[in-house]
Amino acid sequence: MTRKQKRGVLIGAGVATLAVAAILVMFALKDSIVFFHTPSDIAEKQIPAGQRIRLGGLVAKGSVERGEGTTVSFKVTDTLKEIPVKFTGVLPDLFREGQGVVAEGKLETTGNFTADSVLAKHDENYMPPEVKKSLEARGVKLGETAQHPDGVKKQ
Amino acid sequence: MIVEFGHFALILALLVAAVQTVVPLIGARARDVRLMNVAEPAALAQLALLSIAFLALMHAYVTSDFSVANVAANSHSTKPMLYKISGVWGNHEGSMLLWVLILALFGAAVAAFGNNLPATLKANVLAVQASIALAFLLFILMTSDPFARLIPAPADGRGLNPILQDPALAFHPPFLYTGYVGFSIAFSFAIAALIEGRIDAAWARWVRPWTLAAWMFLTIGIAMGSWWAYYELGWGGWWFWDPVENASFMPWLAGTALVHSALVMEKREALKVWTILLAILTFSLSLMGTFILRSGVLTSVHSFAVDPERGVFILGILVLFTGGGLAMFATRAKDMRTGGLFQPVSREGTLVLNNLLLVTSAATVLIGTLYPLILEATTGDKISVGPPFFNMTFGPLMLPLLLAMPFGPLLAWKRGDLAGVAQRLAFAIVAALVLGVAAYALFNRGPWLAPFGIALGCFVMLGALTEWATRVKLGAAGMDEVVRRAINLPRASYGTLLAHFGIGLMVVGIVGTTAYQEERILVMKPGETVTVGGYDATFKGATPGRGPNYREDIAAFDITRNGAAVTKLEPSKRIYDAPPQPTTESGILASWRGDLYIVIGDEQGGSGAYAVRAYFNPLVRFIWIGSLIMFIGGGLSLADRRLRVGAPVKSRRPQIIAAE
Numbered sequence: 001m002t003r004k005q006k007r008g009v010l011i012g013a014g015v016a017t018l019a020v021a022a023i024l025v026m027f028a029l030k031d032s033i034v035f036f037h038t039p040s041d042i043a044e045k046q047i048p049a050g051q052r053i054r055l056g057g058l059v060a061k062g063s064v065e066r067g068e069g070t071t072v073s074f075k076v077t078d079t080l081k082e083i084p085v086k087f088t089g090v091l092p093d094l095f096r097e098g099q100g101v102v103a104e105g106k107l108e109t110t111g112n113f114t115a116d117s118v119l120a121k122h123d124e125n126y127m128p129p130e131v132k133k134s135l136e137a138r139g140v141k142l143g144e145t146a147q148h149p150d151g152v153k154k155q
Numbered sequence: 156m157i158v159e160f161g162h163f164a165l166i167l168a169l170l171v172a173a174v175q176t177v178v179p180l181i182g183a184r185a186r187d188v189r190l191m192n193v194a195e196p197a198a199l200a201q202l203a204l205l206s207i208a209f210l211a212l213m214h215a216y217v218t219s220d221f222s223v224a225n226v227a228a229n230s231h232s233t234k235p236m237l238y239k240i241s242g243v244w245g246n247h248e249g250s251m252l253l254w255v256l257i258l259a260l261f262g263a264a265v266a267a268f269g270n271n272l273p274a275t276l277k278a279n280v281l282a283v284q285a286s287i288a289l290a291f292l293l294f295i296l297m298t299s300d301p302f303a304r305l306i307p308a309p310a311d312g313r314g315l316n317p318i319l320q321d322p323a324l325a326f327h328p329p330f331l332y333t334g335y336v337g338f339s340i341a342f343s344f345a346i347a348a349l350i351e352g353r354i355d356a357a358w359a360r361w362v363r364p365w366t367l368a369a370w371m372f373l374t375i376g377i378a379m380g381s382w383w384a385y386y387e388l389g390w391g392g393w394w395f396w397d398p399v400e401n402a403s404f405m406p407w408l409a410g411t412a413l414v415h416s417a418l419v420m421e422k423r424e425a426l427k428v429w430t431i432l433l434a435i436l437t438f439s440l441s442l443m444g445t446f447i448l449r450s451g452v453l454t455s456v457h458s459f460a461v462d463p464e465r466g467v468f469i470l471g472i473l474v475l476f477t478g479g480g481l482a483m484f485a486t487r488a489k490d491m492r493t494g495g496l497f498q499p500v501s502r503e504g505t506l507v508l509n510n511l512l513l514v515t516s517a518a519t520v521l522i523g524t525l526y527p528l529i530l531e532a533t534t535g536d537k538i539s540v541g542p543p544f545f546n547m548t549f550g551p552l553m554l555p556l557l558l559a560m561p562f563g564p565l566l567a568w569k570r571g572d573l574a575g576v577a578q579r580l581a582f583a584i585v586a587a588l589v590l591g592v593a594a595y596a597l598f599n600r601g602p603w604l605a606p607f608g609i610a611l612g613c614f615v616m617l618g619a620l621t622e623w624a625t626r627v628k629l630g631a632a633g634m635d636e637v638v639r640r641a642i643n644l645p646r647a648s649y650g651t652l653l654a655h656f657g658i659g660l661m662v663v664g665i666v667g668t669t670a671y672q673e674e675r676i677l678v679m680k681p682g683e684t685v686t687v688g689g690y691d692a693t694f695k696g697a698t699p700g701r702g703p704n705y706r707e708d709i710a711a712f713d714i715t716r717n718g719a720a721v722t723k724l725e726p727s728k729r730i731y732d733a734p735p736q737p738t739t740e741s742g743i744l745a746s747w748r749g750d751l752y753i754v755i756g757d758e759q760g761g762s763g764a765y766a767v768r769a770y771f772n773p774l775v776r777f778i779w780i781g782s783l784i785m786f787i788g789g790g791l792s793l794a795d796r797r798l799r800v801g802a803p804v805k806s807r808r809p810q811i812i813a814a815e
Contacts, residue, residue, distance in 0.1 A: 006496040013499075014511055017552075021515045024548040025522055032543035033526070035536060054539055066759060069678050070766045089676050090756035090766050093389075093728075093737040104539075134537075 034104060038134045039081035042107065049109045055083060056102045056131040064097055076101060076113070078135055087115040100131045158223055161211025162302035165252075168204040168259070169292040171197050175285035179278035183350070191274055194281035198266035201288065202259040209256050212301050213243050222308035225249060225301045231314035231733045233704045241325030242315045247449060247465070248301035250328055254445070255291045257329075257336040261365070262288065265340060272361060279347035280340075287339055290472045298465045314733030317705065323383040331376030331403060335441040337369025338410055342438035345431045346480060349487040354427050359420035362434070364793055366417060370410045371789035377403050378782035389739035389754040391674065391770040393778060396545040401524045402444035408517035409437040412510045419506050422568060425495055426507070428488050433514070435484060439477035440517065446473050447524070501571045505563035512556040519548040557611050557662060561618020564651055565625065579625055583617035594667075598773075601670040608666030615659030619652050650792025657784030664777025668749070673771040680764040688771020690744070690751050691715045692724070696763060697755070705731040707740070710755045710765060714744060726753045749773035 036054040037047060047053060055076055063075035063082075070089055074097075075082045085103055095101065095118060105115035175197035182190025212225070216239050221227040229246040230239060238245075244253040262284040269277050295301070318324075344362045348354045380403070385393040394400060416430045450466025497503045523540045530536050561583060565576045591610025598605070624630070626648065627640040675687050681696035695711040707729040714721045724742030731738065744751040749772050756766030 003496055006498065009499040010496070010507065013508065017511050017515050021519055021548065021552060024551055025519055028523075028544040028547035029526065029540075032547065033538045033540055035538050037537075070676055070756070090754070090768050093739055 036102075036134075038078040038131075039076060039083045040078050041134070042083060043081050047107055049107045052104070052106055054102055054104045055085065055113055055115070056100070056134065057083075058131075058135070059095065059097050059099055059101050061097045076103060083111070083113050085113045085115050087118055089116075089118075091118055102131065157211050157214050158220065158302050158304070161208045161215075162300070164204045164207040164211065165292065165296065165302070168201050168208065168255075169289065169296060171201045171204060172285045172289040172292055175201065176282050176289050178282075180282040180350075183275040183278040183282070186275070188274065191278035194278045194285075195266045197285065198259070198262045198281050201285070202256075202263035205252075205256045205259045208302075209243070209252055212249060212252060213240060216240065216243050219312065220308075221310070221312050222304055222306065223301075224303045224305040227305050227309050227312045229315050230312040231704065232311055233732065234315060234320070235703055237322070237325060238315055238320045241319075244328045245315050245319045245324075248295070248299045250332070251291065251295050251299055251449075252301050253329065254332055254336060255288055255295065257332050258284070258288050258291065258339055261337055261340050265343075265365075269361070275351060276344075276347055276358075279350050280343045283343040283346045284339060287343070287476065290475065294465075294468050294472065298468050311733070314704075314731065316734070317729065317731035317736050317738045318387055320731075321383060321387055323379050324387070327376060327379040327383060330372050330379060334369050334371075334373025334376050334410075335403070335406060335444060337365060337372060338406060338413075338434075338438045338441050340365040340369070341413060341434040342476075342480065345434035346483060348431060349483045352487055352490050354431065354491055356421050356424050359417045359430065363414065363417040363421060366410065366413050366434075366437075367789055367793050370407070370414050371786050371793070373403065373407050373410060374782055374789065375786040377407060378779050378786075382779050385775070386741050386743055387738075389741045389768075391672070391752055391754075391768065391772065393668070393775065396523070396542045398447050398524050401520050402447040405517050405520050405524070406437055406440040406444055408513050408520070409433065409440050412513040412517075413437050415506045415509050415513075419503050423495075423497065423503055425497060425503060426510075428491055429510070431488060431491075432484055433510070435477070435480040436514075439473070439480065440521075442469075442473045442476060443521075446470055498570050500566070500573050502563060502566045502568045504571070505559055505566055508559055509556065509563065512552050516549050516552040516556075519552065520545065523548065554611070557615055557658075560615050560655055560658070561621065564622045564655070565618075580618060580621055583614055583621045586617055587611070587614035598671050605666055605670035608670070609663055612659045612662030612664075612666060615662060616656050617659075619655040619659065623648075623652050646795035647792045650788045650790075650795065653788030653791060654785045655788075657781040657786075657788060659781070660777045660784060661781030664774045664779075664781060667774030667777070668772045671773045675767075675769045677767055678759050678764050679767045680762070685767065685769050687769045688749060688751055688773070689716060690721065690771070692751070692753060692769060694765070694767065697758070697765060700727070702729070704733065705729045708755075708758070710742075710767075712742065712753055714751065724751070724753050726755050728755055728757075745776060747776070750775050 034052050034054050036056055037045070038057050039055070041047075042053075042055070057076040057078040060075035060077040060082055063073075063077075065073050067073060067086075071086060072088075072091060073084060073086045075084050077083075085105075087103065087105075102119040103113065103115035104117045104119070105113060107113055175194055178197075179191050179194035182188070182193065212223075214220075215223045215226050216230055217236070219226065219230060219232045219239070221230075225246065225248050229249075230242045234242070243249045262281060265272075265277070265280060265284070269280075272280070341362055344358065344365075348358055377400075380400070381393050384390075384395070413430070413433045416426050416433055419426045420430045446466065446469045449469055523544045526540050527538050530538055561580055562573075562576055565579060566573070587610045590613040591606040594609040595606040623644075626644055627637050629637055632640070673687050675685050677685060679685065679694040681694055684691050684693045686692075691714070693713045693715070695713055697708045697710040700707045700709045707727045709725050709727040712724040712726070714724055722744055724744060726742035727740045729738045729740060730736070739754050739756075742753045750770075752770040752772055754768050756768070758765055
């Protein structure tokens with residue numbers, strides 16, 4: 001093989017790999033990204049039913065109800081609008097009323113949301129950044145809910 | 156007092172790092188031996204000072220000195236001693252201190268063991284290493300001071316996040332950081348080579364052991380994190396393609412490529428410029444990982460409460476070193492004498508293929524990880540990129556890599572004989588296909604691709620064994636000769652064998668548990684039974700219990716298989732005292748066949764019934780056993796290398812006789 005041919009093989013292999021990867025990435029991005037919305041966004045943007053989305057906000061106080069088996073229903077609020085959510089499964093440890101939550105699933109034609117996963121967080125002071133930003137953009141004050149019951153304030 | 160001492164040591168370390176950055180660099184330029192010689196004691200002094208700072212913080216944790224803000228925020232007097240110690244790095248400030256300590260450790264190791272390095276190269280390497288330390292020490296002192304006092308001191312601390320109170324996680328960060336930070340040496344060597352404008356095979360021989368050591372620790376660090384997530388989070392999964400996981404996985408992919416390209420450079424003097432670029436990119440990805448981890452810009456299932464201002468500072472460091480490194484590469488690399496080209500079908504050829512696929516896959520992971528950030532910045536849309544993206548992009552790229560893996564070590568350098576190698580691998584190919592068919596018959600369900608995945612993993616394992624068999628002439632020579640050859644085979648060969656074998660085992664585990672996992676979610680009353688993975692689990696009711704710093708509801712399950720009692724599982728739900736946070740403790744019955752994995756949720760309305768999730772995860776142990784084998788392989792290879800690290804002789808290949 002001449003020097004030129006060797007270089008050709010090398011460059012060809014590189015270009016082919018990158019092309020395959022680029023095509024895969026484009027297809028995967030088209031099919032598998034999930035948009036994040038707050039309850040107000042859903043009302044404003046007319047999100048079609050059946051589209052896979054992430055719904056974020058606070059778990060409305062007093063809204064958590066246990067149904068048949070492991071089905072739980074609760075409402076996600078951004079203090080302006082509420083969306084009823086139904087979830088079958090075991091809720092994460094840090095799921096609590098008044099705390100931030102992100103649920104992934106589909107909007108039904110009835111306006112209810114069926115979640116197949118509810119995101120868990122490692123830290124009870126943690127607020128998912130999308131939820132925090134969206135709520136702050138709508139003028140919702142955060143922080144008090146993250147207060148520790150034992151009264152030691154974060155410095 | 157000790158705390159102030161630690162703080163002072165930290166400030167001194169900053170000053171030493173500043174001196175170590177500037178003086179040796181000038182010395183190397185002016186060929187002034189006295190100035191260059193500053194680097195060595197400075198690197199050792201930096202290690203000593205940072206050790207003092209680290210031990211001072213540890214002392215504050217061990218003695219529960221709550222007048223230190225960091226201790227008050229992250230520790231508690233009733234916490235078990237192990238977690239008081241691991242609490243030092245279980246928080247942002249302390250973990251950054253560990254980061255620079257490990258950085259200094261690597262720098263000091265080069266200073267202490269790099270006696271055979273050319274003086275200018277050593278001075279430049281240590282100067283670059285110190286500049287990284289300088290940036291991070293500034294970051295710690297300006298934004299994340301671990302020694303800040305809290306006046307008045309609270310009576311007790313807030314406690315360590317309970318899910319971090321776990322033995323595997325206690326040791327996960329030190330291993331992971333040793334891996335991350337270890338790549339800084341490769342970066343420093345690359346920049347030093349660019350400063351000198353000269354690079355040769357000896358350079359690769361010096362860089363490779365450091366890279367290999369970093370790679371080993373990163374491998375085991377990631378595996379530990381995944382193992383912890385598996386049993387502690389109670390989600391039944393072991394990898395979530397989460398930004399924080401990707402943050403450690405990208406440098407691993409690039410680092411794996413680097414270990415292989417340095418091999419080509421060492422043996423064949425080729426891929427020089429590429430190896431330099433790869434060294435810069437690998438450490439840049441480590442910095443990117445630190446940024447993702449510490450800034451919280453990406454929503455992650457692992458995210459902790461973080462301060463965005465710190466993120467900006469680390470982003471600055473990332474831009475400085477990545478941008479600076481790449482700019483230097485762009486201006487200086489063209490002056491370097493490039494290595495020769497080679498035949499596509501050769502060992503070098505397969506190593507190039509390895510690099511191409513690993514780097515491309517790292518790039519796809521990077522795109523998937525950063526795409527939400529880019530999209531939000533440009534369109535304002537908030538999105539998440541989930542596992543389907545990574546499965547679709549990363550998976551297909553791994554396929555040719557795994558297929559080519561057994562061929563690589565069997566092909567000769569310079570010019571390989573593909574048909575001959577295929578012939579040697581015939582047994583491995585046939586046996587792997589048979590095992591794939593067996594898997595299909597055994598499970599008889601799941602995606603049609605799964606048996607091929609199992610076969611592929613088996614092919615990689617059998618391929619690694621085939622290479623060994625070829626080298627020791629198994630079947631071709633008498634038994635005495637085989638044993639003699641097996642003993643005389645360099646440890647590095649055993650290292651390659653184990654690392655490749657480990658990957659194969661891991662692939663089998665990944666495919667097995669992904670394709671054939673069984674899951675049951677239900678509400679169980681005491682006395683009810685659920686069947687999963689061939690086991691019958693009978694719920695015997697839950698009882699309250701009390702641990703050292705938590706109370707818990709312990710659910711008892713009697714496990715039987717085909718009517719015979721196997722064991723009892725006791726998954727529980729804990730509420731910790733400080734901070735008052737619930738955690739899920741899974742009950743796991745491990746076996747070669749797979750894991751029975753049970754977690755409980757909340758009690759359902761005071762009736763004694765609980766939400767229960769029961770999984771059967773086939774072959775899941777192979778994932779971690781595989782990574783442990785890879786770790787051991789890396790260690791063996793390093794043990795071989797240590798014998799040669801002092802002798803970068805080009806033409807001679809010393810015969811290594813393994814010690815008994």
